Each structure stands twice: as C-alpha cells, then as structure tokens.
Amino acid sequence: MRHLLSTKDLTRDNAIAILDVAEDMAGVADREVKKLPALRGKTVVNLFFEDSTRTRVSFEVAAKRLSADVINFSAKGSSVSKGESLKDTAQTLAAMGADVVVIRHAASGAPKVLADSGWIDAGIVNAGDGTHEHPTQALLDAFTIRRRLYGPDSRGRGLDGTTVTIVGDILHSRVARSNIWLLTTLGASLRLVAPATLLPVNTSGWPVTVGYDLDAAVDAGPDVVMMLRIQAERMNASFFPSAREYSRQWGLDDERVARLPAGSIVMHPGPMNRGLEISAGAADSAQSTVLEQVANGVSIRMAVLFHLLSGSDA
Amino acid sequence: MTARSVLQQADIARALTRISHEILESNRGLSSVDGEADLVLLGIPTRGVLLARRLGAILDGIQPGAVAVGALDVTMYRDDLSKNPTRASSPTEIPPGGIDGKTVILVDDVLYSGRTIRAALDALNDFGRPRAVRLAVLIDRGHRELPIRADFVGKNLPSSAEERINVRLSEIDDSEEVTIG
Numbered sequence: 001m002r003h004l005l006s007t008k009d010l011t012r013d014n015a016i017a018i019l020d021v022a023e024d025m026a027g028v029a030d031r032e033v034k035k036l037p038a039l040r041g042k043t044v045v046n047l048f049f050e051d052s053t054r055t056r057v058s059f060e061v062a063a064k065r066l067s068a069d070v071i072n073f074s075a076k077g078s079s080v081s082k083g084e085s086l087k088d089t090a091q092t093l094a095a096m097g098a099d100v101v102v103i104r105h106a107a108s109g110a111p112k113v114l115a116d117s118g119w120i121d122a123g124i125v126n127a128g129d130g131t132h133e134h135p136t137q138a139l140l141d142a143f144t145i146r147r148r149l150y151g152p153d154s155r156g157r158g159l160d161g162t163t164v165t166i167v168g169d170i171l172h173s174r175v176a177r178s179n180i181w182l183l184t185t186l187g188a189s190l191r192l193v194a195p196a197t198l199l200p201v202n203t204s205g206w207p208v209t210v211g212y213d214l215d216a217a218v219d220a221g222p223d224v225v226m227m228l229r230i231q232a233e234r235m236n237a238s239f240f241p242s243a244r245e246y247s248r249q250w251g252l253d254d255e256r257v258a259r260l261p262a263g264s265i266v267m268h269p270g271p272m273n274r275g276l277e278i279s280a281g282a283a284d285s286a287q288s289t290v291l292e293q294v295a296n297g298v299s300i301r302m303a304v305l306f307h308l309l310s311g312s313d314a
Numbered sequence: 315m316t317a318r319s320v321l322q323q324a325d326i327a328r329a330l331t332r333i334s335h336e337i338l339e340s341n342r343g344l345s346s347v348d349g350e351a352d353l354v355l356l357g358i359p360t361r362g363v364l365l366a367r368r369l370g371a372i373l374d375g376i377q378p379g380a381v382a383v384g385a386l387d388v389t390m391y392r393d394d395l396s397k398n399p400t401r402a403s404s405p406t407e408i409p410p411g412g413i414d415g416k417t418v419i420l421v422d423d424v425l426y427s428g429r430t431i432r433a434a435l436d437a438l439n440d441f442g443r444p445r446a447v448r449l450a451v452l453i454d455r456g457h458r459e460l461p462i463r464a465d466f467v468g469k470n471l472p473s474s475a476e477e478r479i480n481v482r483l484s485e486i487d488d489s490e491e492v493t494i495g
Contacts, residue, residue, distance in 0.1 A: 017402060021403050024406070027405070027406060031441060032440065032441060032442060033440035036390035036440075037436065038391075038395060306400075310395040310396060310400050311395070311398065311399050311400035
C-alpha cells in the first residue's frame with residue numbers, strides 16, 4: 001500500500017489486514033514501554049489546512065508510538081497564510097525528507113492531487129478532504145464495531161450481516177462516505193436516515209437504502225446507529241427550520257436509545273453537539289462507543305502508518 | 315517437490331520431551347515463588363507459540379504450576395521491515411505475572427540467521443527485565459549471521475542456504491513432520 005486516499009480503494013483483505021494489525025497495536029498502550037521501534041528514522045508530517053484536535057493528536061501519538069519523528073504543520077501560522085500554494089508547501093516538505101504526509105484539507109481531492117502530482121515522493125494519508133472522504137475514521141469505526149461484536153475473536157473477521165444506520169448530515173459528511181464504502185466492503189448492510197435536504201440529490205450509486213424517518217429506523221433494530229455531527233461551519237443554507245426541530249426529528253434522544261435492541265451500539269465520530277444530534281444520556285450510555293472510538297483511533301492510525309511505511313514497496 | 319522428511323510425529327514428541335527434561339535440569343528442578351511460575355516460556359509466532367504450549371504442558375505434567383506460557387510477537391522489532399513485503403503481526407501474550415525477575419525461555423521452530431531472536435531480545439526489553447533469557451528451538455539449521463546460540467535444540471540439521479526447511483504441526487497444518495528440500 002502506497003497511499004491511503006479513499007476507502008473505496010481498499011479490498012476486503014487489505015481492510016481486514018489493517019484491522020488485525022490494529023488489534024496488536026492496541027496492546028502497546030498497556031505495556032511498560034509504550035513504544036515500538038518499527039518506524040525508527042522515518043518522518044511523518046501532519047499537514048493540516050483545517051482545524052482538528054482528535055485526528056491530528058491521534059496521528060501524532062500513533063507516529064510517536066512507532067518511534068517515527070513527527071512534524072506538525074498547520075496552515076495557521078505558516079507560510080500558507082502568506083499565500084504559499086499547495087505545490088510549494090509539498091516541495092518544501094519533500095526537501096525536508098518527509099516519508100509520509102498526513103493531510104487534511106477543505107478541498108475535496110487535495111490528497112489525491114498531492115499523491116498524483118510528483119511534487120513529493122512520500123506516502124499520502126487522507127485525514128479528511130472537504131466533503132469527500134476520511135478513511136482512517138471509517139477504519140476505526142469498523143474496528144470499534146468489530147471489537148464490540150466479537151471481542152477477542154475479532155481477528156480475521158469482517159462485518160458480514162451487521163446492520164448499520166447512519167443518521168444526520170450525510171450531504172456534507174466525509175465520515176459517512178468513507179464508512180459507506182468500507183463497511184459495505186466488509187459485508188455490512190447500510191441504511192441512511194436524514195432530512196431530505198441533507199442527503200445528496202442522487203444516492204443511486206451508493207450501496208445503501210435511504211429513509212427519512214429515524215423512529216422507523218430505530219424500531220427496525222439495527223446493530224449499529226452512527227450519528228453524524230451537524231457541521232455548523234458548512235451550514236451555509238437553511239437545511240432545516242431550527243435546531244429544535246432537527247433535534248426532535250433526527251436527534252438520538254434518551255427515549256430512542258431505550259428503544260434500541262440491548263446489544264446495539266451508538267457511535268459518533270466527534271466532536272459532539274450534545275442536545276442537538278445526540279442527547280447527553282445517549283452519548284454517555286453503556287451503548288455509546290464515543291470514547292472507545294478515540295482510543296481505537298490511535299491503534300488504527302498506527303496500523304495504517306505501519307502498512308504505508310513498511311514493506312519493500314514503500 | 316523432492317522434500318525429504320527428517321522428523322516424524324514421534325521424533326518431534328521425543329525431542330520436546332527431551333528439551334523439557336533439559337530445561338528442568340538446567341533450572342535445578344522448578345520452583346514457584348508465591349504461587350507464581352518462576353519460568354516463563356514465550357513462543358515466537360506462529361509455530362513457536364504451539365511448541366511453547368506443548369513444552370508447557372509437558373513441564374506442567376512433571377511439576378504443576380511451575381511454568382507460565384505466552385507468546386511474543388517480534389514483527390515490529392525486525393531489522394528487515396523495509397526490505398520485505400509488509401508482514402502481518404500476531405498477538406503478544408505476556409503471562410499475568412510478567413517477566414521481571416523470571417527465567418524466560420524463548421521458543422521457536424527453526425533457528426537460522428538469528429535475526430528473529432535478536433528482535434525477540436529487543437522486544438523482551440520493552441516488557442521488563444528477566445533474570446535470564448534462554449533459547450529453545452526444534453531445529454537448528456546453521457548459517458548464523460549474529461552471535462546467537464540455542465540452549466536447547468531438538469535436532470541439529472546442517473543445511474544449505476538454498477534448501478527450505480518446513481515445520482508442520484498438527485494444530486494448524488494437516489500433517490506433523492519436519493521436511494527439508
């Protein structure tokens with residue numbers, strides 16, 4: 001594997017291999033020395049053109065646990081704010097000897113531009129590009145689901161037969177897009193639930209069923225309910241009348257959580273708008289995996305960096 | 315295609331029984347301190363783990379509770395990660411008592427260049443400080459590239475570098491034998 005740009009590129013075997021390595025990486029956090037020497041002498045650059053806390057810190061911790069050197073580079077306070085182009089930034093990083101560039105950008109496709117450009121000879125990891133994809137988030141979601149479902153017997157397994165309902169702002173969600181491809185590849189069946197205004201005009205190319213009624217989706221008893229964040233920064237039109245109305249119709253409140261089957265799980269990629277798309281009760285319930293998702297993010301990103309930087313094709 | 319069988323099922327069983335007794339002898343019998351095993355067998359995946367479990371079962375039959383068995387994955391410690399295709403890792407299981415102050419016996423199926431054992435010694439470092447580390451292998455085929463030697467050997471098998479040695483164990487393979495060819 002040279003780059004990780006989209007979960008669409010991952011085969012089932014690839015994806016399961018990454019999840020399995022992540023299982024082993026998860027054990028590192030419990031050890032006396034929380035470090036592996038696998039990527040000693042490699043340089044990972046975090047190139048963030050958009051705000052992020054958990055993803056950037058998660059990549060930083062992951063790289064450091066594998067003994068790589070980490071350079072954090074955010075657009076604010078860098079030459080990008082003086083008008084430097086992506087090309088010049090990339091060539092600067094190449095001159096500094098980056099082995100992997102983790103990029104987050106507001107423009108969909110920016111990581112692909114970087115990977116195909118020839119400006120830089122490093123592996124590229126997409127850490128979220130516009131409304132396109134966020135592959136490591138989908139991988140950690142799949143990892144979290146697999147661990148909840150199968151526990152210690154997770155290794156080598158897919159998510160065959162698992163039913164996943166994704167609720168909320170599908171239109172702007174790169175998390176949803178990455179999850180749709182990855183979870184389908186792993187054998188899960190997906191249902192999207194959202195107000196019609198927050199769904200893409202045409203979803204016929206997606207391997208999903210689409211609905212508008214959260215109550216019906218909850219009563220169908222899915223194994224997983226994944227809530228998406230209402231992205232205030234992308235709400236540049238009136239997609240729904242008011243926050244209260246959204247919350248009443250498409251928010252996961254205490255009453256809806258109580259109606260879910262006992263073994264089902266509630267996910268949220270964070271940061272959460274408590275009281276809007278998810279109630280505090282739902283977010284803090286035993287079914288919620290919000291904190292597990294954060295912890296699993298480090299394991300998954302270690303596995304991804306390991307796959308990109310080890311091997312003779314790297 | 316012309317692989318020759320050098321050890322059959324009975325030979326493997328006999329070799330493991332002999333190694334168990336050698337381990338016992340070199341540790342002057344086995345003792346458990348406060349009910350915790352003093353001796354820790356750590357198998358190196360994949361087949362080393364199976365061999366470690368078998369040795370553990372034999373030793374347990376002689377003196378119950380005196381040995382703990384685990385697994386030590388060395389993938390992340392290898393020196394050839396960037397020279398070979400990406401390797402899958404395996405689980406590491408350190409017994410609950412840890413390895414601090416214990417005698418650790420590393421168990422692997424074939425000892426060849428010694429680089430796997432070098433990686434294992436590095437990995438052990440990150441889990442604690444054993445009192446002593448020993449090495450038990452089913453087959454020693456020579457061609458060492460590092461100053462490493464096994465303490466307990468099932469069979470010395472002089473080989474040429476072109477030959478392949480295959481260890482098959484009934485737990486995961488459809489037969490139980492060691493072949494060369």
